[in-house]
Protein backbone atom coordinates (compact mmCIF):
# COMPACT_ATOMS: atom_id res chain seq x y z
CA UNK A 244 0.00 0.00 0.00
CA UNK A 245 1.22 3.49 -0.89
CA UNK A 246 -1.54 5.22 1.00
CA UNK A 247 -5.06 4.86 2.31
CA UNK A 248 -7.57 7.72 2.28
CA UNK A 249 -10.71 7.56 4.42
CA UNK A 250 -13.84 9.66 4.01
CA UNK A 251 -14.91 9.34 7.62
CA UNK A 252 -15.19 10.78 11.08
CA UNK A 253 -11.64 10.45 12.36
CA UNK A 254 -12.49 9.03 15.77
CA UNK A 255 -14.07 6.01 14.08
CA UNK A 256 -10.97 5.38 11.96
CA UNK A 257 -8.62 5.89 14.90
CA UNK A 258 -10.58 3.41 17.01
CA UNK A 259 -10.07 0.73 14.35
CA UNK A 260 -6.27 1.26 13.97
CA UNK A 261 -4.03 -1.18 15.85
CA UNK A 262 -2.00 0.16 18.78
CA UNK A 263 1.63 1.13 18.05
CA UNK A 264 1.10 0.82 14.28
CA UNK A 265 2.00 4.32 13.04
CA UNK A 266 5.46 5.93 12.90
CA UNK A 267 4.45 9.58 12.77
CA UNK A 268 1.27 11.56 13.34
CA UNK A 269 0.88 15.08 11.97
CA UNK A 270 -2.38 16.92 12.59
CA UNK A 271 -3.62 20.40 11.86
CA UNK A 272 -7.06 20.41 13.46
CA UNK A 273 -9.46 23.22 12.69
CA UNK A 274 -10.33 25.49 15.58
CA UNK A 275 -13.83 25.23 16.94
CA UNK A 276 -15.04 21.98 15.48
CA UNK A 277 -17.15 21.39 18.55
CA UNK A 278 -20.62 22.84 18.39
CA UNK A 279 -20.70 26.57 18.88
CA UNK A 280 -22.65 26.99 22.05
CA UNK A 281 -24.19 30.11 23.36
CA UNK A 282 -25.51 29.28 26.77
CA UNK A 283 -27.74 32.06 27.99
CA UNK A 284 -27.91 32.46 31.75
CA UNK A 285 -31.32 33.45 33.09
CA UNK A 286 -32.54 34.67 36.46
CA UNK A 287 -36.20 34.27 37.36
CA UNK A 288 -37.85 37.01 39.40
CA UNK A 289 -41.42 37.36 40.64
CA UNK A 290 -43.37 39.88 38.52
CA UNK A 291 -47.03 40.60 37.94
CA UNK A 292 -46.29 40.93 34.19
CA UNK A 293 -44.22 37.75 34.09
CA UNK A 294 -44.78 35.30 31.21
CA UNK A 295 -44.29 32.15 33.32
CA UNK A 296 -46.62 30.83 35.97
CA UNK A 297 -45.15 28.94 38.92
CA UNK A 298 -46.13 27.54 42.28
CA UNK A 299 -49.52 28.76 43.62
CA UNK A 300 -50.18 30.75 40.43
CA UNK A 301 -47.31 33.21 41.05
CA UNK A 302 -46.09 34.92 37.88
CA UNK A 303 -42.40 35.08 37.07
CA UNK A 304 -40.27 36.93 34.54
CA UNK A 305 -36.97 35.62 33.11
CA UNK A 306 -34.13 38.14 32.96
CA UNK A 307 -31.06 37.48 30.83
CA UNK A 308 -27.98 38.02 32.99
CA UNK A 309 -25.37 37.12 30.39
CA UNK A 310 -24.15 34.72 27.77
CA UNK A 311 -21.20 32.36 28.06
CA UNK A 312 -20.21 32.07 24.49
CA UNK A 313 -16.46 31.95 24.25
CA UNK A 314 -15.69 29.68 27.18
CA UNK A 315 -18.18 27.16 25.91
CA UNK A 316 -16.74 27.20 22.42
CA UNK A 317 -13.35 26.70 23.90
CA UNK A 318 -14.37 23.91 26.25
CA UNK A 319 -15.91 22.17 23.30
CA UNK A 320 -12.70 22.45 21.31
CA UNK A 321 -10.54 20.80 23.96
CA UNK A 322 -13.24 18.21 24.65
CA UNK A 323 -13.32 17.47 20.92
CA UNK A 324 -9.54 17.12 20.72
CA UNK A 325 -8.91 15.05 23.82
CA UNK A 326 -10.27 11.64 22.74
CA UNK A 327 -8.55 12.02 19.36
CA UNK A 328 -5.21 12.85 20.97
CA UNK A 329 -5.52 9.89 23.33
CA UNK A 330 -6.02 7.70 20.25
CA UNK A 331 -3.08 9.37 18.48
CA UNK A 332 -0.87 8.43 21.44
CA UNK A 333 -2.16 4.84 21.42
CA UNK A 334 -1.60 4.24 17.69
CA UNK A 335 1.93 5.71 17.69
CA UNK A 336 4.78 3.20 17.57
CA UNK A 337 7.14 3.27 20.59
CA UNK A 338 9.71 5.31 18.59
CA UNK A 339 7.02 7.54 17.03
CA UNK A 340 6.33 11.27 17.25
CA UNK A 341 3.37 13.62 17.06
CA UNK A 342 3.52 17.01 15.34
CA UNK A 343 0.52 19.06 16.44
CA UNK A 344 -0.08 22.19 14.35
CA UNK A 345 -2.12 24.89 16.04
CA UNK A 346 -2.94 28.57 16.09
CA UNK A 347 -0.99 30.89 18.43
CA UNK A 348 -4.19 31.63 20.39
CA UNK A 349 -4.84 28.00 21.36
CA UNK A 350 -1.36 26.58 21.65
CA UNK A 351 -0.95 27.08 25.40
CA UNK A 352 -4.13 25.22 26.28
CA UNK A 353 -3.32 22.43 23.84
CA UNK A 354 0.19 22.10 25.33
CA UNK A 355 -1.33 21.47 28.77
CA UNK A 356 -3.73 18.91 27.29
CA UNK A 357 -0.91 17.13 25.44
CA UNK A 358 1.37 17.16 28.49
CA UNK A 359 -1.38 15.28 30.31
CA UNK A 360 -1.62 12.64 27.57
CA UNK A 361 2.04 12.19 26.54
CA UNK A 362 3.72 13.32 29.77
CA UNK A 363 5.67 16.54 30.19
CA UNK A 364 8.96 14.77 29.56
CA UNK A 365 7.76 13.74 26.09
CA UNK A 366 7.57 17.34 24.89
CA UNK A 367 10.53 17.94 22.54
CA UNK A 368 9.92 21.25 20.77
CA UNK A 369 7.62 24.08 20.00
CA UNK A 370 8.30 24.84 16.36
CA UNK A 371 7.45 28.33 15.20
CA UNK A 372 6.49 28.37 11.55
CA UNK A 373 6.98 32.01 10.57
CA UNK A 374 5.65 33.40 7.32
CA UNK A 375 5.21 36.81 5.88
CA UNK A 376 1.86 37.20 4.25
CA UNK A 377 -1.37 39.12 4.72
CA UNK A 378 -2.35 42.34 6.44
CA UNK A 379 -0.51 44.04 9.28
CA UNK A 380 -2.60 45.48 12.11
CA UNK A 381 -1.29 48.78 13.40
CA UNK A 382 -2.28 48.31 17.05
CA UNK A 383 -0.03 45.31 17.95
CA UNK A 384 2.76 43.16 16.49
CA UNK A 385 1.34 41.53 13.38
CA UNK A 386 0.92 37.83 14.20
CA UNK A 387 2.73 35.94 11.45
CA UNK A 388 3.35 32.47 12.77
CA UNK A 389 1.76 29.12 13.61
CA UNK A 390 2.91 26.82 16.39
CA UNK A 391 3.75 23.15 15.96
CA UNK A 392 4.19 21.10 19.13
CA UNK A 393 6.43 18.05 18.85
CA UNK A 394 6.01 15.12 21.24
CA UNK A 395 7.82 11.79 21.30
CA UNK A 396 5.99 8.74 22.59
CA UNK A 397 9.19 7.73 24.37
CA UNK A 398 11.51 10.71 24.98
CA UNK A 399 14.47 8.38 25.50
CA UNK A 400 14.09 6.57 22.17
CA UNK A 401 12.61 8.27 19.12
CA UNK A 402 13.56 8.83 15.46
CA UNK A 403 15.38 12.06 14.65
CA UNK A 404 17.45 11.81 11.46
CA UNK A 405 19.57 14.88 11.89
CA UNK A 406 21.63 14.06 8.79
CA UNK A 407 18.55 13.80 6.57
CA UNK A 408 17.31 17.31 7.28
CA UNK A 409 17.68 19.71 4.34
CA UNK A 410 20.10 22.41 5.43
CA UNK A 411 19.39 26.09 4.94
CA UNK A 412 21.64 29.02 4.02
CA UNK A 413 23.44 30.98 6.75
CA UNK A 414 22.03 34.48 7.25
CA UNK A 415 25.56 35.89 7.24
CA UNK A 416 27.64 33.39 5.21
CA UNK A 417 30.60 35.77 5.32
CA UNK A 418 30.97 35.11 9.07
CA UNK A 419 31.51 31.35 8.64
CA UNK A 420 34.16 29.61 6.54
CA UNK A 421 33.42 28.85 2.85
CA UNK A 422 33.00 25.12 3.61
CA UNK A 423 30.34 25.77 6.23
CA UNK A 424 28.67 28.38 4.08
CA UNK A 425 28.42 25.89 1.20
CA UNK A 426 26.97 23.16 3.45
CA UNK A 427 24.44 25.50 5.01
CA UNK A 428 23.16 25.19 8.55
CA UNK A 429 20.70 22.98 10.38
CA UNK A 430 17.30 24.64 10.79
CA UNK A 431 16.36 25.51 14.38
CA UNK A 432 12.92 25.42 15.99
CA UNK A 433 12.01 28.59 14.06
CA UNK A 434 11.10 27.80 10.48
CA UNK A 435 10.82 30.59 7.93
CA UNK A 436 8.76 29.26 5.07
CA UNK A 437 6.37 30.89 2.64
CA UNK A 438 2.69 29.99 2.77
CA UNK A 439 1.43 27.98 -0.21
CA UNK A 440 2.03 30.35 -3.14
CA UNK A 441 -1.33 31.65 -4.31
CA UNK A 442 -0.66 30.89 -7.97
CA UNK A 443 1.91 28.10 -7.85
CA UNK A 444 1.37 24.50 -8.97
CA UNK A 445 1.28 23.38 -5.32
CA UNK A 446 -1.97 25.21 -4.68
CA UNK A 447 -5.03 22.95 -4.54
CA UNK A 448 -7.64 25.57 -3.71
CA UNK A 449 -8.34 24.08 -0.26
CA UNK A 450 -8.51 27.07 2.07
CA UNK A 451 -6.37 25.74 4.95
CA UNK A 452 -3.73 23.99 2.83
CA UNK A 453 -0.26 23.92 4.43
CA UNK A 454 2.99 24.04 2.44
CA UNK A 455 4.64 20.80 1.38
CA UNK A 456 8.02 22.15 2.49
CA UNK A 457 7.20 22.11 6.20
CA UNK A 458 5.66 18.64 6.04
CA UNK A 459 8.66 17.29 4.15
CA UNK A 460 10.96 18.58 6.83
CA UNK A 461 9.00 16.86 9.62
CA UNK A 462 8.76 13.57 7.74
CA UNK A 463 12.45 13.52 6.76
CA UNK A 464 13.52 14.26 10.32
CA UNK A 465 11.15 12.00 12.22
CA UNK A 466 10.62 8.89 10.09
CA UNK A 467 12.70 6.31 8.24
CA UNK A 468 12.06 5.33 4.59
CA UNK A 469 8.96 3.14 4.27
CA UNK A 470 7.47 4.46 7.52
CA UNK A 471 3.73 4.95 7.97
CA UNK A 472 2.54 8.55 8.46
CA UNK A 473 -0.96 9.38 9.71
CA UNK A 474 -2.92 12.63 9.32
CA UNK A 475 -6.49 12.39 10.55
CA UNK A 476 -7.36 16.03 9.77
CA UNK A 477 -6.07 15.64 6.23
CA UNK A 478 -7.73 18.51 4.34
CA UNK A 479 -6.10 18.74 0.92
CA UNK A 480 -3.78 15.80 1.70
CA UNK A 481 -0.51 17.71 2.08
CA UNK A 482 0.83 15.13 4.54
CA UNK A 483 0.20 12.33 2.05
CA UNK A 484 1.82 14.26 -0.80
CA UNK A 485 4.91 14.98 1.32
CA UNK A 486 5.05 11.35 2.51
CA UNK A 487 5.01 10.19 -1.12
CA UNK A 488 7.83 12.56 -2.02
CA UNK A 489 9.89 11.19 0.86
CA UNK A 490 9.20 7.51 0.10
CA UNK A 491 6.91 6.95 3.10
CA UNK A 492 3.39 5.45 3.25
CA UNK A 493 0.38 7.31 4.59
CA UNK A 494 -3.11 7.13 6.05
CA UNK A 495 -5.30 10.23 5.60
CA UNK A 496 -8.75 10.88 7.07
CA UNK A 497 -11.21 13.69 6.48
CA UNK A 498 -14.98 13.95 6.85
CA UNK A 499 -15.50 16.82 4.42
CA UNK A 500 -16.46 15.83 0.85
CA UNK A 501 -14.66 18.91 -0.50
CA UNK A 502 -11.40 17.70 1.04
CA UNK A 503 -11.89 14.28 -0.56
CA UNK A 504 -12.56 15.87 -3.95
CA UNK A 505 -9.32 17.86 -3.68
CA UNK A 506 -7.40 14.74 -2.64
CA UNK A 507 -8.93 12.77 -5.53
CA UNK A 508 -7.44 15.32 -7.94
CA UNK A 509 -4.17 15.65 -6.04
CA UNK A 510 -3.46 11.91 -6.00
CA UNK A 511 -4.76 11.27 -9.51
CA UNK A 512 -2.50 8.74 -11.21
CA UNK A 513 -0.63 7.69 -8.07
CA UNK A 514 -0.37 3.90 -7.85
CA UNK A 515 -1.39 1.91 -4.80
CA UNK A 516 -3.87 4.25 -3.12
CA UNK A 517 -6.82 2.66 -1.37
CA UNK A 518 -9.96 4.81 -0.99
CA UNK A 519 -12.29 3.93 1.87
CA UNK A 520 -15.88 5.21 1.79
CA UNK A 521 -15.23 7.37 -1.28
CA UNK A 522 -15.06 6.95 -5.04
CA UNK A 523 -12.42 9.33 -6.45
CA UNK A 524 -13.11 8.38 -10.10
CA UNK A 525 -15.59 11.17 -11.00
CA UNK A 526 -13.03 13.80 -9.93
CA UNK A 527 -10.15 12.05 -11.61
CA UNK A 528 -11.85 11.44 -14.94
CA UNK A 529 -12.16 15.15 -15.66
CA UNK A 530 -8.74 16.05 -14.39
CA UNK A 531 -5.65 15.65 -16.50
CA UNK A 532 -2.83 14.39 -14.33
CA UNK A 533 -1.33 17.49 -12.79
CA UNK A 534 2.18 17.98 -11.55
CA UNK A 535 1.76 16.52 -8.06
CA UNK A 536 4.93 17.78 -6.56
CA UNK A 537 6.68 21.07 -6.86
CA UNK A 538 10.07 22.36 -5.88
CA UNK A 539 10.56 23.35 -2.23
CA UNK A 540 9.65 26.98 -1.53
CA UNK A 541 12.45 29.45 -0.87
CA UNK A 542 13.52 29.59 2.75
CA UNK A 543 15.25 32.05 4.99
CA UNK A 544 16.72 31.49 8.37
Ligand SMILES: C[S@@+](CC[C@H](N)C(=O)[O-])C[C@H]1O[C@@H](n2cnc3c(N)ncnc32)[C@H](O)[C@@H]1O
Nearest residue numbers: 252253271451452453476478479481497498499
Ligand atom coordinates in the same frame (compact mmCIF):
# COMPACT_ATOMS: atom_id res chain seq x y z
C1 LIG B 1 -7.14 22.81 8.96
S1 LIG B 1 -7.77 21.57 7.90
C2 LIG B 1 -6.32 20.62 7.50
C3 LIG B 1 -5.56 21.18 6.33
C4 LIG B 1 -4.40 20.30 5.91
N1 LIG B 1 -3.32 20.33 6.85
C5 LIG B 1 -3.87 20.70 4.55
O1 LIG B 1 -2.68 20.97 4.37
O2 LIG B 1 -4.69 20.77 3.63
C6 LIG B 1 -8.64 20.51 9.01
C7 LIG B 1 -9.45 19.41 8.36
O3 LIG B 1 -10.01 18.58 9.37
C8 LIG B 1 -11.23 18.06 8.89
N2 LIG B 1 -12.01 17.57 10.05
C9 LIG B 1 -12.55 18.31 11.06
N3 LIG B 1 -13.14 17.52 11.96
C10 LIG B 1 -12.98 16.25 11.52
C11 LIG B 1 -13.39 14.98 12.02
N4 LIG B 1 -14.05 14.87 13.18
N5 LIG B 1 -13.06 13.87 11.31
C12 LIG B 1 -12.37 13.98 10.13
N6 LIG B 1 -11.95 15.16 9.62
C13 LIG B 1 -12.26 16.28 10.29
C14 LIG B 1 -11.86 19.24 8.15
O4 LIG B 1 -12.79 18.79 7.19
C15 LIG B 1 -10.64 19.89 7.51
O5 LIG B 1 -10.45 19.46 6.18
